[in-house]
Amino acid sequence: SSDLTQPPSVSVSPGQTARITCSGDPFPAKYGFWYQQKPGQAPVLLIYKDNQRPSGIPERFSGSSSGPTLTLTISSVRAEDEAVYYCQSADNMNIWLFGGGTRLTVL
Amino acid sequence: QVDLQQWGAGLLRPSETLTLTCAVYGDTSNGFYWNWLRQSPKKGLEWIGEINHSGATNYNPSFMGRVIMSMDKSKNQFSLTLSAVTPADTAVYYCAQSLTFWSGFAHWGQGNLVTVSS
Numbered sequence: 001s002s003d004l005t006q007p008p009s010v011s012v013s014p015g016q017t018a019r020i021t022c023s024g025d026p027f028p029a030k031y032g033f034w035y036q037q038k039p040g041q042a043p044v045l046l047i048y049k050d051n052q053r054p055s056g057i058p059e060r061f062s063g064s065s066s067g068p069t070l071t072l073t074i075s076s077v078r079a080e081d082e083a084v085y086y087c088q089s090a091d092n093m094n095i096w097l098f099g100g101g102t103r104l105t106v107l
Numbered sequence: 108q109v110d111l112q113q114w115g116a117g118l119l120r121p122s123e124t125l126t127l128t129c130a131v132y133g134d135t136s137n138g139f140y141w142n143w144l145r146q147s148p149k150k151g152l153e154w155i156g157e158i159n160h161s162g163a164t165n166y167n168p169s170f171m172g173r174v175i176m177s178m179d180k181s182k183n184q185f186s187l188t189l190s191a192v193t194p195a196d197t198a199v200y201y202c203a204q205s206l207t208f209w210s211g212f213a214h215w216g217q218g219n220l221v222t223v224s225s
Contacts, residue, residue, distance in 0.1 A: 033211045042201055042218055043152070048211035086152055094208070095167055096142075096154035 004087055004099035011105040012077050020102045022070040022087030032070035033088040034063055036081075037101075043086060047072065074104070082106045109133035113202045113216035115187075119223045125189040129202030129216050135160070135183060140205045142212060143176065143187040147198035158185055192223045 005023050012018040022032065031050050035043035045054055047063035050070065060075045070087055087099040115127035129141070143155040156166035158176040166174050170189065178185035189196065200219050203212035 031209055035212075042203075042215035043212070044215075045211045045213045048213075049209055054211070054213055088211075093168075094165060098152040098154070100151050 004089060004097050006085075006087060006099040006102045008100070009103045009105065011107055012074075013107045014077055014079060016077055018074040018077050018081070018104055020072045020074075020085050020087075020104070022072075022089075022099050023068050024089065024097075025068055031089065032063070032065060034061075034070075034072045035086045035088065036083045037086065038083045046085075077104075077106055079106050109135075109204060109214040111202050111204060111214055111216040113200075113219055115200075115219055115221070117219060117221055119192050119196075119221065121193050121223060121225055122191055123223075125192050125196065125200075125221055125223075126186065127200055127202070127219060127221075128184055128186045131183045131185075131204060131214075133214075135204075138206060140208060141176075141178060141185045142203045142205065143200065144203060144212075145196075145198040145200045146218075150198075153198075155187065155189075194223045197221065197223045 010018055010020055034047040036046050037043040046057055046061050050065040051063040062073045064071045084101045084103050086101050090096050110132040111129055113129040138160045140157050140159045142157045146152050154167055155170055156176055158164045158178050164176050173190045175188040200221055202216040204214045205212050
């Protein structure tokens with residue numbers, strides 16, 4: 001099966017744009033997903049089917065996919081965006097896989 | 108609005124059986140996938156398996172032979188049974204729901220810390 005690889009950490013100043021990548025070789029499935037998790041809380045779905053936002057998720061969060069790489073883009077980063085971000089996809093047996101998580105630090 | 112509330116034993120001895128239950132509050136009439144996941148510092152987020160509105164299950168091969176998922180649709184509840192636990196099964200366990208296979212885990216339970224220790 002495929003592993004999903006994320007950078008362990010990304011740092012950005014408030015108001016800047018953060019980009020978090022998730023790669024698989026090969027990328028396992030049709031679609032990717034992104035979650036945000038803050039300490040002591042369950043993950044929150046940010047993006048589904050590569051680039052779709054559930055209702056209630058700010059437009060500052062966007063997703064894209066190109067070949068073996070998913071990208072989460074957070075525009076105009078705020079202090080409240082500091083969290084760990086996880087990507088998700090499925091392998092060819094429909095087994096859900098998660099990346100190791102990327103800690104976003106807002107400087 | 109959908110809300111998931113989960114419960115179960117928090118401390119187990121090695122070789123015992125872990126049982127967790129999740130109650131789903133809200134409209135599930137259009138179908139669902141009910142999932143169990145766990146999270147530990149060593150292994151991160153792991154998907155354990157799912158049961159869908161038809162009762163079909165799909166388990167992560169990593170847990171095959173030890174895991175059973177069941178549901179009571181009349182109560183909108185589903186359960187996880189994981190047998191022969193070891194300290195490696197110590198983790199926060201979550202239930203989560205997606206409406207379709209590709210819609211993502213939009214709703215999560217609050218999480219239960221399960222510790223396996225002699």
